[in-house]
Amino acid sequence: MIKRKKREGGEFSAGSMADITFLLLLFFLVTTNIDVDTGIGMTLPEKVEDELIVPMSKERLASLLINENGDVLLNGEIIAIPQISETLIDRITSKIELPKNKKLVVSIKTDRNTNYNLYIKSLDQVKVAFYKVRNDYAMGKWGISRKDVNDEQYKELKEKIPIIISIAEPEKIK
Amino acid sequence: MKFEKKRAGAKQEIPTSSMPDIIFMLLLFFMVATTLREQEIFVKFTLPEAEAIQKIENKRLVSYIWVGENEKIQIDDNIVSVKAIRKIMYDKRVVLPNVIVSFRVDKNSRMGLVTDIQEELREADARRINYSAMPKP
Numbered sequence: 173m174i175k176r177k178k179r180e181g182g183e184f185s186a187g188s189m190a191d192i193t194f195l196l197l198l199f200f201l202v203t204t205n206i207d208v209d210t211g212i213g214m215t216l217p218e219k220v221e222d223e224l225i226v227p228m229s230k231e232r233l234a235s236l237l238i239n240e241n242g243d244v245l246l247n248g249e250i251i252a253i254p255q256i257s258e259t260l261i262d263r264i265t266s267k268i269e270l271p272k273n274k275k276l277v278v279s280i281k282t283d284r285n286t287n288y289n290l291y292i293k294s295l296d297q298v299k300v301a302f303y304k305v306r307n308d309y310a311m312g313k314w315g316i317s318r319k320d321v322n323d324e325q326y327k328e329l330k331e332k333i334p335i336i337i338s339i340a341e342p343e344k345i346k
Numbered sequence: 347m348k349f350e351k352k353r354a355g356a357k358q359e360i361p362t363s364s365m366p367d368i369i370f371m372l373l374l375f376f377m378v379a380t381t382l383r384e385q386e387i388f389v390k391f392t393l394p395e396a397e398a399i400q401k402i403e404n405k406r407l408v409s410y411i412w413v414g415e416n417e418k419i420q421i422d423d424n425i426v427s428v429k430a431i432r433k434i435m436y437d438k439r440v441v442l443p444n445v446i447v448s449f450r451v452d453k454n455s456r457m458g459l460v461t462d463i464q465e466e467l468r469e470a471d472a473r474r475i476n477y478s479a480m481p482k483p
Contacts, residue, residue: 194369211449215475217468
C-alpha cells in the first residue's frame with residue numbers, strides 16, 4: 173500500500189511579509205512630518221462701503237498704539253509689553269457681569285513702519301489677558317481650566333468674556 | 347525506571363501571522379498622516395514667538411502666505427505682488443469658503459505690508475486669518 177505523504181499546510185510563508193511592511197512603515201515614518209501650524213487666530217473685519225463710526229465710551233475701550241519707534245501706548249501712556257496683560261486683566265475681570273454691549277474692546281493700532289514682531293508680542297499679550305480671565309472664571313466656577321470645558325461651558329465663557337480685538341488701520345504717512 | 351518528561355504538544359512559537367496586520371495598521375496611519383506635497387519656500391523668514399497660541403485643527407483649510415526678509419510675498423509656489431493677492435485669495439475662497447489664511451511673516455517685517463495684505467484679504471472676503479508663531483521656549 174502506498175502511503176501518501178502528508179503535506180504540511182498549503183500556506184505560503186507570511187514571515188517576510190512583516191519585513192516588507194516594516195520597510196514601508198519605516199519609509200513613511202521618516203517622511204512624515206506631523207507639524208501642526210500654531211499661531212494667533214483672528215478674524216478680519218468685514219469690508220463695508222460706508223463705514224459708520226460708532227462712538228465708544230472710554231470705559232469700554234482699551235486702545236493700544238504701537239508706533240514706529242517701538243513704543244507701546246495703552247490709553248496714551250507708555251507701557252512695557254509684558255505688563256499689558258496684567259493691566260488688561262483687571263479691566264476684563266471687572267466687566268464679566270456686564271451686559272454684552274459693555275464688554276471691553278481692545279483696539280490695536282500700528283504705524284506703517286512698526287515692527288511686526290512687536291505687533292505680535294502685543295497681540296499675544298492681549299490674548300494672554302483674555303485667556304487668563306477665562307481660565308480664572310472656569311477655575312472658579314467649575315474647577316477646571318479653560319481648555320477642559322465642554323461645549324456648553326465654552327459657550328458661557330464666550331458669552332461672559334468675549335475676545336473683542338479690533339485691528340485699526342494704520343495711519344497713512346503724512 | 348525511566349522518567350519521561352511530559353511535554354505539551356502545542357507549538358512553542360509565537361504566532362507571527364498577525365504581525366503583518368499590525369504593521370499594516372501602523373503603515374496606514376502614517377500614510378494618512380503624511381503630507382508628501384511639501385511646498386518649496388523661496389523666501390527667508392523667522393517666525394515671531396508667542397504665548398497664547400492655538401493649533402489649527404484642520405490643516406486642509408489652511409492656505410499660507412509667506413512674507414520674507416526683503417518683503418517678498420509668496421503664495422503657493424509663486425512670488426506675487428500685493429495687488430495679485432486679492433484675485434488669488436478670492437479664487438481660493440470660492441473653492442474653499444472657510445479658508446484660513448495663515449501668515450508666515452518674518453518677524454522683522456514692517457506692519458505696513460502686513461496691513462496691505464490684510465486689506466487685500468478683506469477685499470477678497472477671506473477674513474479668517476492666523477498669525478503663525480512659534481511657542482515660546
